[in-house]
Amino acid sequence: MRLLSLTVLFAAALSVALPAGAAEPIRIGAVVSATGPASFLGEPERNTLQMQADALNAAGGLLGRPVEIIVLDDETDVNKAVLAVDRLLKKENVVAVVGPTVSGNSLAVAPKLEAAKVPLVSMAAAEKIVKPVNPWVFKTAQSDRLAVGRILSHAKAKGYKKLAILTVSDGYGQAGREVLKEMLPAGGFELAGDEVYGPKDTDMTAQLTKLKGTAPDAIICWGTNPGPAVVAKNRVQLGITTPLYMSHGVASKKFIELAGEAAEGLLLPAGKLTVAGQLPESDPQKALLLAYSKAYEDRFKTPASAFGGYGYDGLMLVAQAIAAGKDASPAAIREALEKIAAFPGVTGVFNFSPADHNGLDESAFVMVTITGGDFKLLAD
Known part of the structure; x- marks a missing residue:
């Protein structure tokens, strides 16, 4: 200490x-x-x-x-x-x-x-x-619940029905997994696949291959760096085009640095600081x-x-x-x-x-995508 x-x-x-x-x-x-x-x-x-x-x-x-x-x-x-x-x-x-x-x-x-x-x-x-x-x-x-709520609202607007999850086995990932497994069926979604990886794992191709086989409409990865960056890279290497959501645990430029070009197009809920300059002037924060x-x-x-x-x-x-x-x-x-x-x-x-x-409440999050090596605010 x-x-x-x-x-x-x-x-x-x-x-x-x-x-x-x-x-x-x-x-x-x-x-x-x-x-x-x-x-x-x-x-x-x-x-x-x-x-x-x-x-x-x-x-x-x-x-x-x-x-x-x-x-x-x-x-x-x-x-x-x-x-x-x-x-x-x-x-x-x-x-x-x-x-x-x-x-x-x-x-x-x-x-x-x-x-x-x-x-x-x-x-x-x-x-x-x-x-x-x-x-x-x-x-x-x-709370994880607010982040999951933001993701599911976006997924519902996109018409996605089958969602697969990939979570890290540490405290953060386990907590997120519990909320995901509760809120997906409650929100009318089918849990197509449920895979876990270790916080020190350096390759998640096996888990992603299994999830790909379930033909989900989208995949949700729940973890903090560096694991999600590995997931993003493995997804590209496997040629998976299924939309990939990340958790708010990677909402920093460090994740984009770690994932490189594999971060392009990923979706995640993020605190408003991530896109502060893109917020409307009326935003209280x-x-x-x-x-x-x-x-x-x-x-x-x-x-x-x-x-x-x-x-x-x-x-x-x-x-x-x-x-x-x-x-x-x-x-x-x-x-x-x-x-x-x-x-x-x-x-x-x-x-x-x-x-x-x-x-x-859910207003503490906005949905963003990663494009051109930076975060971009998505309209509600």
Whole structure:
């Protein structure tokens, strides 16, 4: 487990924005997979947390107090995620925790936050994180159900009836597979084929060949990099022309880089950040998305990603709860989080309630296709 201490990074901002001898800082913890297999998710999250904490302090902090964020790297390891949360709760005395990055780690640490009565705002996607509702656990990433809903709406509009699925055998893929197997028949679709691949597999031709034999109208692949890029390449190598949907887990330029020309024509639900410049001016998120994207690229010299947006939303939702409740105690933050409504974030417009700790609907996704090496917004 690695400590990514941000205290020094904030020193300059604090000295300008807040007077000497200011009140004790509000300490917020974060657990990210900045290294390890999910680093493509965790690195932009870590960067965003740094950037937004600086922005909060430059604007005067919260309740007249500086914000101190303590970011720990769980290295995409569930045991290290648990140790990180232990440290944040017992040594750092944080008032809230943002993260972890991945679903399995989030599910593993949730009981600790509940026992400590400290709110957790996960950045992971699995619906199980917030369903059934745990009073102390929220999440910023869109649930798999919303992504599947977007795909099936598109498939229905295209007249597709037989759909095959290919999912990765990790926590993300298993969660997606469960939702797909539930929602396909409920939506009037036939599940033509159901294949699985391992997260470290480097060839999926056997699975794709089996799916091709079922003559589906379209195939849905559910996974995160690099597996889906292998699927895309194998599809081209096998001469399969059946439309291929990907999950929102590949909605970044990194996937296009990995898949190369095989990405052309693929379809997927994506957060609006992916196509921010293509959104209509009336979109309630557009101004924020463009500002976040510019700030991130200016600071880190690389394009912003929807994954970093999960970190933005996690920290800013906690900040909003503290500001709205005028109280930085864990119990007050939890209560105020549950009341947040019509809050535009990078991931979507959040409407939390006692019955909904994700607070998003299908409008958090748009359907895009990949053309000419970039994402293109598809009309509804």
